[in-house]
Amino acid sequence: MFKLIAIYKIPNDKNAFENHYKEVHTPITKKIPLMKEVRINKVFGGPTGKSDLHLIAELCFASKEDFKKAMGTPEAAASGKDLMSFAKDIVSVHFAEEEVLKQ
């Protein structure tokens, strides 16, 4: 699986963030073509109790080719533009290849 991973730190205004994320950003992002699924990880803590993160979102693609194609679409550009409008100061975006280890 090839992924775009967006890591969000805790926003100053959690309610405003959640509202924009759910009502605006998620619908825009779900329009990106070729995505297999979107995984939303809601951070609730860490080993010492607290975490400085709020959310980690994973946009998942079956192949690097699909990932690259998708990144070049107007839908991906729209999602990126919206992201910068509400989360510029708290988000970092990374591209990664996932390998699943069997137990």
Place this chain on the structure above:
Amino acid sequence: MFKLIAIYKIPNDKNAFENHYKEVHTPITKKIPLMKEVRINKVFGGPTGKSDLHLIAELCFASKEDFKKAMGTPEAAASGKDLMSFAKDIVSVHFAEEEVLKQ
């Protein structure tokens, strides 16, 4: 899915890191009970070309109960102890609940 997510920045010595991660840390970590799977995300870039991250590892559990139980085991303690031995300065660890959005 409930997850422990370990985010690693780029290590100074990539070869030494990879060697320890593969030969020592992964075998120790795979012994943690109740894990559904381990997802290793190898970061290869970001929207501006580079990323400051090297790896994002996800230890996945079916329920919060399993996650909590697993975290209390000697195997999890051994994995945490080993983590601190080779990645203390570059890793951050977070607990999260994953929700998968359908397209």
